[in-house]
Amino acid sequence: MNNKTKNERPVFPFTAIVGQEEMKLALILNVIDPKIGGVMIMGDRGTGKTTTIRALVDLLPEIEVVENDDYNSDPNNVELMSEEVQEKFKKNEKIKSIKIKTPMIDLPLGATEDRVCGTIDIEKALTDGIKAFEPGLLAKANRGILYVDEVNLLDDHLVDVLLDSAASGWNTVEREGISIKHPARFILVGSGNPEEGELRPQLLDRFGMHAQIRTVKNPELRVKIVEQRALFEQNPKEFRTSYMQSQEELANKIIEAQKKINNIEISHDDQIKISQICSELNVDGLRGDMVTNRAAKAFVAFEGRDKITPQDIFTVITLCLRHRLRKDPLESIDSGFQVQEKFKKIFGYE
Numbered sequence: 001m002n003n004k005t006k007n008e009r010p011v012f013p014f015t016a017i018v019g020q021e022e023m024k025l026a027l028i029l030n031v032i033d034p035k036i037g038g039v040m041i042m043g044d045r046g047t048g049k050t051t052t053i054r055a056l057v058d059l060l061p062e063i064e065v066v067e068n069d070d071y072n073s074d075p076n077n078v079e080l081m082s083e084e085v086q087e088k089f090k091k092n093e094k095i096k097s098i099k100i101k102t103p104m105i106d107l108p109l110g111a112t113e114d115r116v117c118g119t120i121d122i123e124k125a126l127t128d129g130i131k132a133f134e135p136g137l138l139a140k141a142n143r144g145i146l147y148v149d150e151v152n153l154l155d156d157h158l159v160d161v162l163l164d165s166a167a168s169g170w171n172t173v174e175r176e177g178i179s180i181k182h183p184a185r186f187i188l189v190g191s192g193n194p195e196e197g198e199l200r201p202q203l204l205d206r207f208g209m210h211a212q213i214r215t216v217k218n219p220e221l222r223v224k225i226v227e228q229r230a231l232f233e234q235n236p237k238e239f240r241t242s243y244m245q246s247q248e249e250l251a252n253k254i255i256e257a258q259k260k261i262n263n264i265e266i267s268h269d270d271q272i273k274i275s276q277i278c279s280e281l282n283v284d285g286l287r288g289d290m291v292t293n294r295a296a297k298a299f300v301a302f303e304g305r306d307k308i309t310p311q312d313i314f315t316v317i318t319l320c321l322r323h324r325l326r327k328d329p330l331e332s333i334d335s336g337f338q339v340q341e342k343f344k345k346i347f348g349y350e
Contacts, residue, residue: 010236013243014055015250018225020048023211025299026319027056030187030208032257032298036291037208038166038188040151040199040323044215049191053104053147059251060102063143067096070135071182072103072142079169080143082182103144105137105186113158118182120175133180138162138171141186151190152199159199162188163206201327205284208291210323212336257301264297266308274313277342283324292320310347317343 017024026039041049066073066085074080075097081089088095107116118136137146148154148162165171171184190199190207198204216222232239271293278288295316300308318336325335343349 011058015246040207043213057104152192
């Protein structure tokens with residue numbers, strides 16, 4: 001587990017979070033396979049969205065990065081290196097590395113495109129003949145998590161930029177004929193309150209998963225949540241210590257799943273059925289099919305198994321498809337329920 005410095009604010013343990021299973025599962029699966037494409041978390045205020053995301057980052061292992069590098073370059077993987085580090089690597093120069101916590105970058109609501117993507121100092125580039133680049137938040141988020149609260153209030157163009165980088169793993173900044181490119185592989189986590197407006201369907205579709213969270217209604221659970229929070233605030237160190245074992249177990253489970261995921265196959269028959277569900281639900285494009293396949297593999301790897309069962313697909317398919325259904329203003333059935341009903345029909349569940 002990560003060592004805490006004295007000045008650092010203690011983080012609420014992930015395994016101590018009560019309820020919100022959908023959100024927790026979606027986040028874990030994206031950590032196991034970042035190619036799932038991020039998570040959009042929609043729900044009421046005060047439901048612990050930010051607490052859960054911070055808790056997840058705290059759980060993740062440290063990563064090895066090149067010392068004094070603005071992009072958290074991986075010293076061993078060429079695809080995750082900045083151009084500068086790549087040059088050194090090709091010349092077999094010694095590359096010093098250090099370990100840091102997995103980065104989590106909070107994107108402020110009023111952020112400009114320059115702040116997000118970085119800026120090129122044209123004057124310096126023209127007079128000194130060097131690519132003077134000031135990295136932005138996408139550089140800092142490389143190999144970590146980029147969290148955008150109230151993503152539905154963000155400018156559509158900026159959301160597009162974030163989604164493009166998250167999908168390609170690269171950020172390109174072009175100005176006055178000068179182009180800079182750097183790695184920007186991160187898990188994009190967006191959250192928002194549906195009362196403040198939805199994201200456009202074209203943007204929503206590009207998030208791999210969509211988790212819905214609601215205020216817990218069960219009085220017993222509500223009491224437990226309040227008690228947990230009070231205990232944590234009273235003595236954070238002691239509270240964290242009491243969850244140390246479960247935190248380590250979960251962290252190890254995630255690491256094992258990351259190693260195992262490439263060996264898990266999904267049967268042709270299951271792939272056909274997933275595509276049939278997407279087709280009958282009129283899901284545009286093939287993103288829904290691909291994400292469901294990936295999520296099912298990640299879930300089975302997380303469970304420590306090798307074979308995907310229909311139940312595994314059922315567990316993840318709502319998260320992968322509910323936001324891709326076309327909205328019918330006259331339709332009163334929840335889109336998640338529609339996905340489940342279609343699954344039961346095609347997989348022969350009663």
